[in-house]
Amino acid sequence: MPYLLSKNSNPTPSCEPREGVCVSNVSIARGGRIVIENLSLSLVEKRIALVGLNGSGKSTLVRALNGLISPIKGKVCIHGVDAVKSPKAAARMVGFVFQNPDHQIIFPTVAEDIAFGLRQAGISKSTTRAQAKALLREYDCEEWADRPISELSEGQKHLVCILSVLIMEPEVLVLDEPFSSLDIAVRTNLLSRLKHLRQQIILINHDLDVFDSFDRMIWLKDGRVEADGLPESITPLYRKHAMEVAGRLTPESL
Amino acid sequence: MPYLLSKNSNPTPSCEPREGVCVSNVSIARGGRIVIENLSLSLVEKRIALVGLNGSGKSTLVRALNGLISPIKGKVCIHGVDAVKSPKAAARMVGFVFQNPDHQIIFPTVAEDIAFGLRQAGISKSTTRAQAKALLREYDCEEWADRPISELSEGQKHLVCILSVLIMEPEVLVLDEPFSSLDIAVRTNLLSRLKHLRQQIILINHDLDVFDSFDRMIWLKDGRVEADGLPESITPLYRKHAMEVAGRLTPESL
């Protein structure tokens, strides 16, 4: 029985608007099981939070947004572009920070990886390298430029992943638990930086405090929307549910 | 100028005690740079927090505890066993949860991976499998037993890593940001479970709230101990420092 707090309770968005992200009637299967079932969402707000317990389908859903996973049914549009039919255009528009940095990094050294997206956009090698170094400088780590990424700490790697997406200035930023291994300094800094970005942001995070000033919160449960509305109204519901689940686990051993 | 709040300000612990963990005069190099310098600690408290900014050397230090990294100088002892000379005995005593689940998992299916440690200790296959399944049941996920780990969500994978260490009942538990991808339900549950364990726990975490009832907090900065004492006294100092650092990053763009 999903709580229906949604402002967008329209069950099948038409995918007409050329604004924002539109998911209509999407089902996704992974490893033979249906993980997302018949989901429809129209995402036009600037700051959108996506929450849910482990395995509820958050990462799966956002992977469909830039064509990394093709739904078995339904349609995903980014600013009017079909993510399945034109994954390239979708990828250009959606900047994606993977949950596990090891899944995102392509190149062996830091500057190469950060500059890569710009290179893809046809900018010259020296310009992209300079831009990458400038961005690194803002985070006080210009000397990382030529270091092998395998020699960074986990948090440093995660930061590189985030920077290599930020530098692209995509229309929509999808961040899958981007703060999980960042220290409180970088976390605070990035958070306030994200606040000031003009782009749309879809943020997955287990720590609910970061969603303070968000416009909308979507709670996924077993691949369906359990509740959808303002963070103020959804947070307590979700937290209560999580605590109940926590209580149900291992009662005998506690 | 390190704050000296330590109860253990003894500069060179003698490594005599057969209790707890003892690090004396340890220096560690990684990728040609010195990452930990001349560190001495005697860790006998039950609950020890290790904090520090990204790249400060937390993961490196704990890796030396079970012989995964050999210091270029100094000595590490676990309950009187030298971790460099007998890495295997050290590994038996120290249960280690890696920061990135992908770095910890060895086997393709869940039950195999969880049972592996027990198998290593010479216990029969059927017994270890039953134990693994029992532990999974406590977390309401017995049906994962034969699933390929590659088909779990990140958080689910991380839980598997934690369980495969808990099942070994090691003398010392070293947890490197174990909660980073866990949902609030599992996080709450694990935290209260950890509280009740008889073993010594060394916990690295960026979210400082989890250290509430800890006996000691060690703040690492650039591979040295910056402060060491009760969490109540260290937390505000560390947080203040982190906020200063956050403010110093990218001043121009905010």
Added chain:
Amino acid sequence: MISTYISGDSWLHRLPAGWKLIGLCIFTMVLFPVESPAIAASGFLAALALFTVVGREGYRRLLALRSVLYLLVFLLIFHVLAGTLTSGIVAVFRLMTMVVLATLVTFTTRMEDMLDALNPVLTPLNFIGISSRRIALAIALVIRFTPFLIALADELGSAFKARTGKRGGVRLTAPFAVLALRTADHVSDALAARGGADGFDNIDEVGEGNTPNDQ
């Protein structure tokens, strides 16, 4: 051995791994000298029928092996050109049967069971100083890495696609090698953290010089 285990409780799942391996061996030996297309075809049909024990998921994963079909087509063409169509057909059926059966064995056998089954074969090596336990682990690791490498190539492809919308192609070769090798490092750390190749059995041997190091 390409894909791994599919959970289930069929008689084939319960059959000891050793028997399955011996059965596979015998089947191969029997099939090898066959020259009649009819017998070869029935062998293949029998193998497919046996496959029902792993159900839909099994067939779905079998389809992932359709790359073998290219080879079969080429093989057939080759035989047609050489004027040996009949033996071509036999060869194709024989190959398909072997692939199906070997796949079936791996789908229904947990890796650890497979290794235990191989143990008697490997034990004699202990006498010449090669620990059978290490070989078993090496084999386990090969079986672990093979599908993993393919998945990793896939993942790297995803990462590339997420950032470009394009397929990476050959230019991902070198990054792939570095990424894959990094994983090998992680696995050896993970192994060391859990007792190394020989387990915790002979833990009292202090100073055996078995010091892991990240250099």
Added chain:
Amino acid sequence: MTNDRMLVYVSFYAALIAALGLFPLFNIPFLGGVPITAQTLGVMLAGVMLGPVRGAVAVVLFLFLVAIGAPLLAGGRGGLGIFAGPSAGFLIGWPVGAFIAGGLMRQMKERSVIVSAGVSAAIGGIGVVYLFGIPGLMLLADLSFGQAAFGSLVYIPGDLIKVALTAVIAQSVARGLPSALVSRV
């Protein structure tokens, strides 16, 4: 480098050879059962990266798995029967080729990685492998030396591409993960 780490690396290259057999595009059946295969890239890499002994051991481990029935050769083939087939000579040449490639790599320590890797891969991965493969063809496929040698020419273009790839990969690894170039450490 510890024994355990070496064990993992050796298994890794054996698996790499196996995985390379699974790409249909690069594994074309040819010359009565001796396919054009990407797997020799794995053989060259094993030698160049791991050095002589470990490189050869990785290839032997792979061949052992094939022998006990794992369908890991190009096209999903496996089993003892393979070693009675026309490609047996090449297969026996693989570990020897890896050994020689590794040895050469070690000899050329002071040269640049890309050059020494290319030369080692060419001599070990082509020269030595054919040294075994051609007699194998003569013996097992009833061909004359001329026929066998001439027939083997079809593999040369592919093998040269693999040599080039080996050189590039070794170079990148030297840059991105130097510790993995065991033959040089």
